[in-house]
Amino acid sequence: MRGIAFYIIESLRDKRISIFDTTLRDGEQTPGVSLTQDDKLLVAQQLDKLGVDIIEAGFPMSSEGERCSVKKITDAGLNLQICGLSRVIRSDIDSCLDCGVDMVHTFVSTSDVQRISTIKKSRDEVYKMAVDAVEYIKDHGAKCMFSAMDATRTDIDYLISIYKGVEEAHCDIINVPDTVGVSVPSATYKLISEIAANIKIPIDVHCHNDFGLAVANSLAAVEAGASQVQVTINSLGERAGNADLAGTVMGLHSLYGAKTNIKTQYIVETSHMVEKLTGVRMPPTMPIVGENAFAHESGIHTHGVLVRSDTFEPGVMTPEMVGHRRRIVLGKHAGKHAVKQSLECAGLHPTDAQLNDVLRRVKDIGDKGKRVTDADLYAIAESIIGATSKGEQAIILKEVSVMTGNIITPTATVKATVKGRELLGANTGVGPVDAALKAVTGILGDYKVKLRDFRIEAISGGSDALAEVIIGVEDEKGRVVSARSTNEDIVLASVEALVAAINQLISAQDRF
Template sequence: MRTVSVFDTTLRDGEQTPGVAFPLNYKIQIAKQLDKLGVDVIEAGFPAASKGEFEAVKTIANLGLSSKICALARIVKYDIDAALDSEADMVHIFISTSKIQIEHTIQKSREEIVRLAVDAVEYIKDHGRICMFSAMDATRTEIDYLKQIYKAVEDAGVDIINVPDTVGVATPFKFYDLIKELREHLNVPIDVHCHNDFGLAVANTYAAVLAGADEVQVTVNGIGERAGNAALEEVVMTLHGLEGIKTNIKTEYLVETSKLIERFSGIKVPPNKPIVGANAFSHESGIHAHGVLKDARTFEPGVITPEMVGHKRRIVIGKHAGRHQIKKILEDAGYQVDEERLTKIMEKVKELGDKGKKVTDLDLFAIAEVVLGELKKEEKAILVDEVTVLTGNRITPTAVINAEVEGKKKVTSAIGVGPVDAALNAVKELAGESMRIKLTEFRMDAITGGSDALAEVYVTVEDDEGNSFTARGAGADIVMASIEAVIHAVNYLMLMKKKKKHD
């Protein structure tokens, strides 16, 4: 079975995303996570760019990871020496080869560019390192010249060549033809690096592999210059799921890795992002949800499952929901619903959806309780009496909550990066060891304008068994609205747990 190598450039090209900068401690954590994920090569950075960049690459190169560590360098002795001194396993050199870039950037003759490339490769090989050569802007370079320079560096002993679509203008059929022609002309392994300016980075990378490329350059979540790079998770699962082409990626860590990069980069993953987005395995439509509850392959690709990538399947409530999914969600929470009451509950859910409201689990259960007359105040596991939050420019944000937890008085306190974080950490403390919870989603919308604006907070809370619950809180006090939403969610998770024990 064919295997393709994965070269991850999140720490180099990914960090070139406008507004993104990873401090050293983040870079170390990212490198360790990429190694855990199973990438073959980690491009750790551009050592000649700054002292900090040099130290970062050198630190990562000495972590003892299984992945090979690569350093980027221009075809300049200073850059190459910095890359060699960083102790990286591989040096990735590049020089412009397209007419427009030669004329407007490096202003050298084509013959001189070939000579510089050959000299650089020989210099790196003389130092016993793996060498990758990139013809920058390859997809806008005349094919004869591209073949000439790649053949010259191959003869000089280069280990692998990279074909970059630097400005994202390749299309899958044309890129396939280019890689196929180069594959027939060269003996060294071929690597590809695609940008996403026209949304074709993953498709171009996929086409290149079909044409004979041996390695793919990717970034987690597709971050990178301008519109980004080919997304690691999409490329890998396309190869695994649709072509049976393997990589060394441990796919069960894809969502975990995506969330780490989302957090460290500050770039939120859209819910509709393939493979790792919150909606990737979520179903609201009644027809879809009914089918998926019977057999997930009815309305999912089938060749991949949420578990394969570290995800979870979700049946979501909304105005498009059908009877089967509403009944299943209610029954899973311990509610017994006959057909007549189910119809009433569904009417209320659709009415809420028609008003443009996001229908949370809390909304569904609140509707069910009105119709069924089930949950009484005394059944709630946590009843909050008083909340005190301290914050200021010289005070670590601290929250103190007085509450009744399953009939017993309890006072808890916690700190956080801000008042909301501190308050939510205090709620986690209230829930205790028997109910370990984590906040997987937090969103706030202003309902009205002005400094006294009403805010609506949406949260998703997950327990240690993987059960999740969505809830909302609203009010002029953002901290209290957040606590209200999380307490609602925790109460229902605890109640569901209790009901399951009794059943």
């Protein structure tokens, strides 16, 4: 028997919803974000791989660089549709058309507060501007989407009249934007239902996240009859951002049984790419794509998911569906089953008494506010069990030197003994830490690892503060290990933590 949380609205089962991504336009309006033309092309290509139906490539009239960027994307031979944004002004529309976009998204303020205070036009003037813009776009052979900006604060009768006007002008799709993010799901449902009862062309929604309701409002709009939703990767956008693609798509798939063209296995990959290019870090608790989205620490939870994953996970959505991985995290809430599994994965098999002792020490570290790394766990277990695996390290660090400055590319040299052979490696990076870590991984030969996590914390005051570095690495078989090091020198602490993590990976591999 299914609980009420797992109902599916029959009218949405297998219904196909179009995904319109505006990361390159509204997403780039995130304060502090600025993408190069090459960055934008990379994102567009990734969105094409992801299976997005339409992307809003930019606002060509806003700058020459923006126009060139949109043109570069339209010339890239992508499979998805490309849209350009314009005001209801012919020069804006021409700029989009000159870029060769498939669709022009034209907009004008319709709420009294915006209409009177910003564009200073009457309702009749705005109505005519909207209809004229749509007619002009259609006369030039492009698809047209019309947005009544600030729709959720617009008088409903006037809003429907303007949508009817653009529909008669042969607009292809209307957009209903919650421009300042003030709608709630019940109000969104009512608004879209009323519009759908009066308008026959497809309805698209654009929801902002000022109250954290953008995804919920988007899903409510689909329930009410919208057939397209606007989203961004990682919920980027003006102020608090837009509806997140991951949350919206997985909500549609897993909770409603609806369909999209999104290849969900690339969702996390896409999130990480956009995170890197924009510099906007995702909180670990970000739904679906966050580091902790499928992580468990509580003993009750970890025991449950180790027996059956859907005991403490949604079940209708697994980490594999979105390209993620389940993690068992150790800390003061850890349980015996999680510690035992982590040790067995490393080839360590404690007795029940030894396991209890390991668990007690792990909880002691957690109670002190410390994160328990894999290296901590293995060191504790090896000391209790009496294992000798830590005796001979695959990598013994001998020397680290770095050169950096305002006119010098940061360069690092590392000398180490790797399985009995003394090796010297050098590399460059965006900074001394990056260069040093690349130099270490460069001397490993065919043994490949990639950095999964990197954190620095100052644990004392002053310019000579001790720095604690925690690093997580993953090998080609998907094994992930974390380790820490503390040093006054951040570069040295980083290298020591990396070497410790790699030694743990190699040690675990050698045990089997």
